[in-house]
Amino acid sequence: MISARNISKVFNAGRPNEFTALHGVSLDVQLHETTVLKGPSGSGKTTLLSLIGCMARPTTGRIFLNEREITSLPERFLTEVRRSTFGFIFQQFNLIKGISALENVMAPAYPTGEKFSLLRRRAMETLEMFDLGKRADARIEWLSGGEAQRVAIARALIHNPAIIIADEPTTHLDTRLSHEFMDIMGDLKARGTTIILASHDPLVYGSDLVDRVVEMRDGQVVDGESAL
């Protein structure tokens, strides 16, 4: 279980443009479930996702991952937790331009020092899972929107993460691709992966796949209902 206790996040503290994105949020996310953070822009969904995913530290409060307190870990250990536990899918995919789909998928694992041939094979297998084997050597700029999305998912899976975090994953996708994305998430869930999504797309939070919807507004959790 991931537990957030009384989390606050203040940006630009002490400056004229100080901004509080989260106000004392407490939340439990069950493993092996799909949880959606729902809310309008500026409600704090992305900030909460990045704190849960060890990308940033809360200003106050603590986060526990399987009862291990992770907020006070030094950067090196936090990176290790992020790398070994979480896979991220960003709103704009954030793929690295100028290199191939395969290199993008392999990039997160470069610092681990895994043998190149093994890493390459693993990355190819992951791309083939998404029917992208033939596009492995294609540069990111040459891929269609759907292909780029699947490369981004493949990259998130390269470390076999226990938890997938996706921020507004369907914002730039049409309905067909959005359904395709949710199908892939369904497959991952079936394999036991925990999925945490931030979205205000009804196609996401209304999906059968979702176990729990947490509604946020103005940096606070206003409702946390269980899916039917």
Next chain:
Amino acid sequence: MTRMIERQRHIMDFTLAALLRRKGKNGALLSVYTLLVFILASILFFTHALKHEAALVLNEAPEIIVQRTMTGRYQTIPVAWSDRIRQINGVISVHPRLWGYKYDKDFLANYTMMVPAGNPPEPGSIDIGSGISRMRGANRGDIIAFAGHDGQPRSFTIRNIFDSESQLVTSDLILLSEKDYRDFSGIPEDQSTDLALQVRNPREYATIAEKISRMYPDSRPIVRTEIQRTYDALFGWRSGLMIVIFAAVALAFVIFAWDKATGLSAEEQKEIGILKAVGWETSDIMLMKFWEGSIISLTAFLLGTILAYAHVFFTSAALFAPVIKGWSTLYPTFRLTPFIDFGQVATLFFLTVVPYTVTTIIPSWRAATIDPDTVMR
């Protein structure tokens, strides 16, 4: 250990791919960097080669030279003086020398003509320097003519062409027999150009010079240290000019490195954010930037140094020649002897590669320590 090597390899591979992705920007960067190293290295090689040539000249210079002057102007010296000078304690030998200059108006060149102390050419034949050989297209066995003091041409057969260690000394040199030289220059039998002395103890130079001055008040003894000062002034002047250029280029390099150091493009910052978000540590980013700086600076250093070597030693510093060899119209072209002081190359390395690598790491470190969640927004 294997993992550590693999990690370095992966990150280096990724760095190379990253450099190739920004071909235009990195190509321009590499060009400017190479140009600066090229100028700095050319200056270092050139000044050092000149100093090296000067040292070679001095090695062969006599310990004391005695000239004769009249009202402060140079005159030929009576050969008979050598007998009295040889009597001075400490003097090992006195050798009357015959040498002088010849301006060749057809080729706009100045030659040094000399009667060698040993193994002079037979009358009617000469040895010439490689500069004259190149300029006049004359080779061994060819016949070459020069106008003598009376305007009448004298023909000589080329016996030999020098391929000496120092072209600065021999490039313009013509060696000929005493008989030919006297006929050519018009110097009478009892006169010579100057006297070259060998002295046993260097500490006696000044005393012997003083004794000669007393013996012949119109003589002018020149000791080797004075010659050294002359050469220092000659080469030092050029070296001084070079140092001014060196300082200007070094300043340009500092500005260039500083500009690079303070600027990290938005695209690069975003890429660092992505890499951190997907699991790279700050140290991984730093390693990547270290390799990036090293690859660019080492490539620029090697390219710049090799180009500078070719420029100085194969083209005789063609780009600098108009500035520093203004007298070249009076001198056959000479090629500097390839000579590299590895201490200076190491200095150049530490002045260019190290500061650049360090300056590229600092902004990357600042970017690498930013929370990776910046890419989420």
